[in-house]
Amino acid sequence: MTDSSDEAKQIEKLYEFGERLNEAKDKSQNVKDYEGVIDATKTSLKAKQLAAQLIPRFFKFFPNLSSRALNAHFDLIEEEDLAVRVQAIRGLPLFCKDTKEYISKIVDILGQLLTADEIVERDAVHKALMSVLRQDVKESLTALFKHIWNVEEPSQDDTIRDKVLCFIRDKVFPLRAELLRPPEEMERHITDLIKKSLGDVTGAEFRMFMDFLKSLSIFGEKAPPERLKELIGIIEGQADLDAQFDVSDADHIDRLISCLFMAIPFFVRGAPGSKFLNYLNKHIIPVFDKLPEERKLDLLKALAEISPYTTPQDSRQVLPSVVQLLKKYMPRRKTGEETNFTYVECLLFSFHHLAHKAPNASNSLCGYKIVTGQPSDRLGEDFSEYYKDFTERLSSVEDLTRATIKKLTQGMAEHNKAMAAAKSDEAKDNIKTLKQNTTTGLRTCNNILVMTKPLHLKTPAFIGDKSVNLSWKEAIKPSALSTTTL
Numbered sequence: 001m002t003d004s005s006d007e008a009k010q011i012e013k014l015y016e017f018g019e020r021l022n023e024a025k026d027k028s029q030n031v032k033d034y035e036g037v038i039d040a041t042k043t044s045l046k047a048k049q050l051a052a053q054l055i056p057r058f059f060k061f062f063p064n065l066s067s068r069a070l071n072a073h074f075d076l077i078e079e080e081d082l083a084v085r086v087q088a089i090r091g092l093p094l095f096c097k098d099t100k101e102y103i104s105k106i107v108d109i110l111g112q113l114l115t116a117d118e119i120v121e122r123d124a125v126h127k128a129l130m131s132v133l134r135q136d137v138k139e140s141l142t143a144l145f146k147h148i149w150n151v152e153e154p155s156q157d158d159t160i161r162d163k164v165l166c167f168i169r170d171k172v173f174p175l176r177a178e179l180l181r182p183p184e185e186m187e188r189h190i191t192d193l194i195k196k197s198l199g200d201v202t203g204a205e206f207r208m209f210m211d212f213l214k215s216l217s218i219f220g221e222k223a224p225p226e227r228l229k230e231l232i233g234i235i236e237g238q239a240d241l242d243a244q245f246d247v248s249d250a251d252h253i254d255r256l257i258s259c260l261f262m263a264i265p266f267f268v269r270g271a272p273g274s275k276f277l278n279y280l281n282k283h284i285i286p287v288f289d290k291l292p293e294e295r296k297l298d299l300l301k302a303l304a305e306i307s308p309y310t311t312p313q314d315s316r317q318v319l320p321s322v323v324q325l326l327k328k329y330m331p332r333r334k335t336g337e338e339t340n341f342t343y344v345e346c347l348l349f350s351f352h353h354l355a356h357k358a359p360n361a362s363n364s365l366c367g368y369k370i371v372t373g374q375p376s377d378r379l380g381e382d383f384s385e386y387y388k389d390f391t392e393r394l395s396s397v398e399d400l401t402r403a404t405i406k407k408l409t410q411g412m413a414e415h416n417k418a419m420a421a422a423k424s425d426e427a428k429d430n431i432k433t434l435k436q437n438t439t440t441g442l443r444t445c446n447n448i449l450v451m452t453k454p455l456h457l458k459t460p461a462f463i464g465d466k467s468v469n470l471s472w473k474e475a476i477k478p479s480a481l482s483t484t485t486l
Helices: 004-023 031-042 045-057 063-077 082-097 100-113 119-135 137-149 154-179 183-200 203-215 225-239 250-268 274-290 293-309 312-329 341-357 359-366 384-421 425-456
Strands: none
Touching: 004 031, 004 045, 031 045, 031 063, 045 063, 045 082, 063 082, 063 100, 082 100, 082 119, 100 119, 100 137, 100 154, 119 137, 119 154, 137 154, 137 183, 154 203, 183 203, 183 225, 203 225, 203 250, 225 250, 225 274, 250 274, 250 293, 274 293, 274 312, 293 312, 293 341, 312 341, 312 359, 312 384, 341 359, 341 384, 341 425, 359 384, 384 425
16 A cells, blocks of 8 residues: 555656646657656556546657557556546547547447446546547447447346447437537438447337437438438338238237337328338238237227328228228127227228228229229129128118217216216316216217218218328327328
8 A cells, every 4th residue: 555655756756747748849759757657557546546637638649658558547447446437537538639540449438338336437428428429429429339239248238238328318319410510421320320220129229219310300301202211111120021920929019010100100201101001911900800909909090090191002902901800890780799989990091091092992892883994993793782781881880889979978978077076186087087088989989970971872982181080199280291192
């Protein structure tokens, strides 16, 4: 252990080295002084703290001592004493200021140090990383992202990876306007880094990355079609649309439906959705009955929300599957089974929007007589039995819907009475939830009646506008969305 007199001498010597280095016009001649600073990293705690300031300050003048200086400084980062470690961390950005070739190495070390337990140490790491990022954001981000995609020792590296992800989310993403300069080049660079990181991410991590990408100007409202196609391609990759579907693979089902909802805003903006629709039509809808119960409704809601933006060709391909499901959930006669009105609402909405874009496809499916002048009209064939069957199903579901509206309206009156009599906040909250559910139920039923009415005609006018607002969606102002096809 160093006594106080030795420590004082060491500090005094260090100040002398520092002063001579400061005053020298050609600092590179003061090799012995800089070597003395490096050697001080093996002495007392106070000397180590001072050395942690001096090593990076004069580093650029002694390229021949660079390895020795860096190794000595890195040793200080591993010191037991917190004050020494913090001082050493604070000095790291100075190594890169005039010697850019060390940026990747310094960022790599700072990335590992994000796992520090002490708040003051972690704070120093954050500030040092931000300092290096501002020096060279491209090189720094590349080095930082390597911690996300290079995981060799999962137990240890996963912790570093998680901390790096948190740092990027909390510190880098909020400052994107300041850091990503020039915008076009740097937004492209970070997009490529993110795409490289998506090989093994959780659902939450993927949503975080997609939210960030959506916020970039290169993917903004004025983005060209190929940029939207790129985002959809990223989501399609995460949904694993090239994989053989296994209905027992709950993880794939969850990921698929999550990605489907994530893609909808891009379909609205005109991105192509054929790959998603074809996958649903080929793999998912045929095994609809085997899906987990809670995922069936999610799938039908997603299908309904996509249907206004499909192409005529995709609409024609998917329509038979939708009609098949409609017949399943709109029985011809009362069966005693409870009707799932939200399923019916989703399917009727999808049916209208798909048939609006491929009207004559409904001739051979539902017996309608829609003339487009195309061979696919199939006007010479008799589909009257299909028409009779379909309209009987419509009438049956309308009777059930009207009866349900009556019950829900009575229930709402009872809820209002109960609310007036409720005394505790808990009771009021429970009744409020019941009222909200009843309101949604009424919206669902009213939507069904609006959508079944035109379908009784031999040549119906299919709904292809925004006159029907799905019961779970907030009302949309008429000019809020475009009706771009997929």
